[in-house]
Ligand SMILES: Nc1nc2c(ncn2[C@@H]2O[C@H](COP(=O)(O)OP(=O)(O)O)[C@@H](O)[C@H]2O)c(=O)[nH]1
């Protein structure tokens with residue numbers, strides 16, 4: 720078995736959910752974060768990469784609006800950020816979540832990479848582009864993952880070419896495991 724596969728077999732444990740910066744874990748492990756529109760397949764991708772059932776936590780009502788921290792193998796922090804584009808929340812709550820997320824993204828010292836997930840069958844939407852634009856300061860940390868590659872492409876997005884020129888990107892599926900190993904190798908590289 721390869722070094723990479725063995726590394727991802729280590730335990731991934733839920734640590735805590737935060738709604739305020741003071742609740743963030745005070746650890747020095749390298750950290751990676753995942754973000755995307757709700758229903759993009761974020762929990763499924765985290766599960767596929769870490770070979771665990773973490774979704775039951777990330778998909779628990781309430782927790783989907785918080786920042787969820789997981790400890791992988793006592794050597795890396797995995798962070799599930801709240802989804803954007805929720806249909807059923809107030810504008811006030813949407814602003815609160817977006818403030819929390821931007822604060823996290825710009826202040827977290829050990830954050831190495833941020834995986835921005837976009838549904839491959841729908842392509843990048845305006846809201847995805849706005850999210851990416853809001854991350855200007857940490858642009859070099861962005862990796863795009865187009866999710867659900869096993870699904871037929873329904874829409875062709877005008878934003879696609881520019882995005883792919885600017886950012887490193889992968890087309891993945893948590894259903895068929897397409898390119899999941901590539902993502903694992905990528906993460907292993909910056910540990
Ligand atoms: N076909 C397909 N469906 C997926 C894939 N990943 C997630 N889904 C489905 O998309 C829905 C949302 O997935 P989930 O991981 O909970 O998304 P989240 O809201 O972003 O955490 C669920 O019904 C999943 O079964 C994939 O790679 N392929």
Ligand SMILES: [Mg+2]
Nearest residue numbers: 761762777778
């Ligand atoms: Mg989820």
